[in-house]
Structures are given as structure tokens and as C-alpha cells.
Amino acid sequence: MGDTLNVGVIGAGKISTAYATTFARLPGVAMTRVADLDAGRAAALAGQFEGVRSGTPEELLAADDVDLVLNLTVPQAHAAVALAAIASGKHVYGEKPLAAGTTDARGVLDAAARAGLVVGCAPDTVLGTGLQTARASVEAGDIGTPLAATAFMITPGHERWHPSPEFYYQPGGGPLLDMGPYYLSALVHLLGPVRRVTGVTATPRATREVGSGPNAGTVFPVEVATHVTGVLEHTGGAVTTLMMSFDIWAGQLPRIEVYGESGSLSVPDPNNFTGPVRLFTAATQDWADVPDRAGYRDAARGYGVADLARSLRDGTSPRASGELAFHVLDVMERLLEAAATGTSLDVASTCVVPAPVPLSAVPEPGA
Incomplete structure (x- = not known):
């Protein structure tokens, strides 16, 4: 990765335009490709932004101009798309939840760790x-x-x-x-x-x-x-x-x-x-x-991806991390299990609380 993190979007549904619009105004992040099972929908999103190409998910995963896959598919497909991206040597940032269940989510995090890649996840x-x-x-x-x-x-x-x-x-x-x-x-x-x-x-x-x-x-x-x-x-x-x-x-x-x-x-x-x-x-x-005293000003969906790009340049952890998303998913899964069994349950996972965000305009090195 150079100074700019090139992002390929898989899933051109309702939320994708919000991400793409944010990327257009953020330094350090650029959307290069869009893919969707509906080719027309992918082309429609790509056509709104200069220099962005559309195609199939397979073409996007094989592309050299994609460093990170932004996974905007439905929850049931989150794990499969993330694993395919990791197998292609690309970082992943996904919409929430990280996967439909913790077993699949753990598989995503383990695969990324083995490949030396980073997983991020909404919400940002x-x-x-x-x-x-x-x-x-x-x-x-x-x-x-x-x-x-x-x-x-x-x-x-x-x-x-x-x-x-x-x-x-x-x-x-x-x-x-x-x-x-x-x-x-x-x-x-x-x-x-x-x-x-x-x-x-x-x-x-x-x-x-x-x-x-x-x-x-x-x-x-x-x-x-x-x-x-x-x-x-x-x-x-x-x-x-x-x-x-x-x-x-x-x-x-x-x-x-x-x-x-x-x-x-x-x-x-x-x-x-x-x-x-x-x-x-x-x-x-x-x-x-309480007046604003911390956080990214004027943030919008996509700032988590920009923060991940910052973390790659800094050698730190992204704040909207896969680790946090896994713990959140584990809490939700255990809560539903506790409700189904009429008991209280321990949550086996934990996570490091992400670093606070200083009051700043955009994610940048050292912030």
C-alpha cells in the first residue's frame, strides 16, 4: 500500500453510496472498483465517480488496484466475502455484523491473522x-x-x-x-x-x-x-x-x-x-x-475505513477493528442464547477498548 488505500466495494446496495461519497472527500482513501451480483447496480454506482470501474466480484478480487475490500453484502454473506478477499491478499472492512455468527467471524479473524492482513468492521x-x-x-x-x-x-x-x-x-x-x-x-x-x-x-x-x-x-x-x-x-x-x-x-x-x-x-x-x-x-x-472535545468532525460512513488506512501507515490497530466487532457479536449471540435458555451466561471473548479519537478533521498519521 502506498500513501492511498485503494478500496474495492463488493455490494452496491443502499448504503454503498454513503461510503462512496465520503471516500470522495477523504485523503488517503480512494474507491477504485465496484462489484455486485447485479451488474447494472454496480455500474450505476461506479458511474457516479470518475475513474471507478465496475465488474464482477471475481474481477475485483483479482485486481491489482484494490488494497482493501469493503464488504457491503447482506449479513449472511459477510464471512464468505471476507474470506475470499483475504485469500486474495486484501484487507477487509465490512458492514456490521462481522458475520452471521461467532464461528464464522472467528474464521475470518484467524484467516486474516495468518495472512498478515487487517480486518475492520462497522459501525464507525x-x-x-x-x-x-x-x-x-x-x-x-x-x-x-x-x-x-x-x-x-x-x-x-x-x-x-x-x-x-x-x-x-x-x-x-x-x-x-x-x-x-x-x-x-x-x-x-x-x-x-x-x-x-x-x-x-x-x-x-x-x-x-x-x-x-x-x-x-x-x-x-x-x-x-x-x-x-x-x-x-x-x-x-x-x-x-x-x-x-x-x-x-x-x-x-x-x-x-x-x-x-x-x-x-x-x-x-x-x-x-x-x-x-x-x-x-x-x-x-x-x-x-458538553461542547465537542473529541472525535472526527463532520464524520460520515467511511471514516472507519480511513482510520484503518491511518492505522496501516502508523503500524497501530484500527479503531473500528475486527476484534471489537467480534466481541460485540459474541455479546449479542450470548444474549440471545441466554434468552433462549432462561439463564445468564458469561461472555468468553473480550477486546481492547479502542484508542480515543482526538478532536480532528480527518484520520491522519499520529491521530
């Missing part, structure tokens, strides 16, 4: 000013020792807006595996890894209906839990109450709040890069906004 929203400012506040002791947290994600379901929502309701999907990575990655940054979980799940509806696009009105089966409630014990002793649901129309619940011995912190939506961070302390007895 945790690298923006919202979550990083909240983390800086916790680490500065603004709320004292963290004792507990709450994390809520509620929606009536993605079939209302997504034209092909079936994969959200198949193995590898559901509210926990779909949205949980945003919340759990944020919680690891704020409170450290998770060592024990318990949970309860429900599937109130056996079918769903596509609400938009050419397949509107199509009814399809639900194969996963669509409401998940869990309790997470972090290695530092804090306890998080988590609720992820595709079954709730509306609520006035916080996205994430962290409660300490001397105050509380309101954390912005972890699906976004920015947002207000609010602090309440025993001394002030009032809520106040």
Missing part, C-alpha cells in the same frame, strides 16, 4: 464527535465512577421504508444484530467490554409486509426475535439495561444514558456521528450541554 459512528465527546466526559470523571447505563432502540420495523427488508428478519438479522452493534460498540467505548449477559426475547408477529418499492404488499416470514431485552455486566462493574425492538411505534426513551456516582450523562444516538451530549452533576443539579 463511534468515531464521531458525539460518542467520543461522551467518552471523554466519562474518562475525565465528570460523572464519577460509572455505575449503570441504559440503551434503547425502538422502531416498528424497517419494512416500512426498505424496499427489500426480508434479510432483517432472517438469521443474522433482527433488531439486536442489526442495530445492536451501534449501541454495544458505543457501550464498550464508554464502559469497557462485557463479561456477563442475561436476556428475554419475543416475536409478536410471524409475518411482515413490505411497505415500499416494487415489492410493496409482499408478505414474508419472520425467522428471528424482533424484541430483545438484556442486562449486561461490564468488566468495570457497571450494569447496562438494553432494549432493541422492531415492535414499538413510539416512545420517549433515551438512546443511551450513563449513570455515575456523582452525575449522569446523556449520549446521542449511536447510529449518528454527532449529536448533543448532556451532563447532569450532583454539584450543579441541572443538565448542561
Whole structure:
């Protein structure tokens, strides 16, 4: 790899344009190729950007002008595409989750380690000013020792807006595996890894209906839990109450709040890069906004890839790492298992909490 990390995108679906648009304004990262099982869709994305070629996944994997494969396929294909990229000698950055299960995810990380390649994984929203400012506040002791947290994600379901929502309701999907990575990655940054979980799940509806696009009105089966409630014990002793649901129309619940011995912190939506961070302390007895003090300014999807490029130049670990993504997947898998068995379970994996992001415009060496 030279000064620029050349990226080949496999999977030209809805999220791919967001990544491609970000790459166009980021130094150190360039999109060179796009591939998709639908050749027309790949060509349409490539055609929006000068010098980008489209083709088949096999052509992309064999290309010399691709250093990293950005894996934007559906969750069930994440592991297979990642392994093919690694076998082709290319680094991998994937959409979340890392794989549909921890067995496949471990296979990806082990293959990369043997090949001397790096694996990164979304979400990279945790690298923006919202979550990083909240983390800086916790680490500065603004709320004292963290004792507990709450994390809520509620929606009536993605079939209302997504034209092909079936994969959200198949193995590898559901509210926990779909949205949980945003919340759990944020919680690891704020409170450290998770060592024990318990949970309860429900599937109130056996079918769903596509609400938009050419397949509107199509009814399809639900194969996963669509409401998940869990309790997470972090290695530092804090306890998080988590609720992820595709079954709730509306609520006035916080996205994430962290409660300490001397105050509380309101954390912005972890699906976004920015947002207000609010602090309440025993001394002030009032809520106040916390100014930005850490994170990549004006970040967007793709900053995790740029941070990985920075890490390759620095010889450090990427912040949106495969190791963190594996731990998050392990937590989610154990939580669902605990719910199915009516027990609490230890989480065997752990991870290093990623380095904090200094307040900066873009990922660059030394940052």
C-alpha cells in the first residue's frame, strides 16, 4: 500500500453510496472498483465517480488496484466475502455484523491473522464527535465512577421504508444484530467490554409486509426475535439495561444514558456521528450541554475505513477493528442464547477498548 488505500466495494446496495461519497472527500482513501451480483447496480454506482470501474466480484478480487475490500453484502454473506478477499491478499472492512455468527467471524479473524492482513468492521459512528465527546466526559470523571447505563432502540420495523427488508428478519438479522452493534460498540467505548449477559426475547408477529418499492404488499416470514431485552455486566462493574425492538411505534426513551456516582450523562444516538451530549452533576443539579472535545468532525460512513488506512501507515490497530466487532457479536449471540435458555451466561471473548479519537478533521498519521 502506498500513501492511498485503494478500496474495492463488493455490494452496491443502499448504503454503498454513503461510503462512496465520503471516500470522495477523504485523503488517503480512494474507491477504485465496484462489484455486485447485479451488474447494472454496480455500474450505476461506479458511474457516479470518475475513474471507478465496475465488474464482477471475481474481477475485483483479482485486481491489482484494490488494497482493501469493503464488504457491503447482506449479513449472511459477510464471512464468505471476507474470506475470499483475504485469500486474495486484501484487507477487509465490512458492514456490521462481522458475520452471521461467532464461528464464522472467528474464521475470518484467524484467516486474516495468518495472512498478515487487517480486518475492520462497522459501525464507525463511534468515531464521531458525539460518542467520543461522551467518552471523554466519562474518562475525565465528570460523572464519577460509572455505575449503570441504559440503551434503547425502538422502531416498528424497517419494512416500512426498505424496499427489500426480508434479510432483517432472517438469521443474522433482527433488531439486536442489526442495530445492536451501534449501541454495544458505543457501550464498550464508554464502559469497557462485557463479561456477563442475561436476556428475554419475543416475536409478536410471524409475518411482515413490505411497505415500499416494487415489492410493496409482499408478505414474508419472520425467522428471528424482533424484541430483545438484556442486562449486561461490564468488566468495570457497571450494569447496562438494553432494549432493541422492531415492535414499538413510539416512545420517549433515551438512546443511551450513563449513570455515575456523582452525575449522569446523556449520549446521542449511536447510529449518528454527532449529536448533543448532556451532563447532569450532583454539584450543579441541572443538565448542561458538553461542547465537542473529541472525535472526527463532520464524520460520515467511511471514516472507519480511513482510520484503518491511518492505522496501516502508523503500524497501530484500527479503531473500528475486527476484534471489537467480534466481541460485540459474541455479546449479542450470548444474549440471545441466554434468552433462549432462561439463564445468564458469561461472555468468553473480550477486546481492547479502542484508542480515543482526538478532536480532528480527518484520520491522519499520529491521530
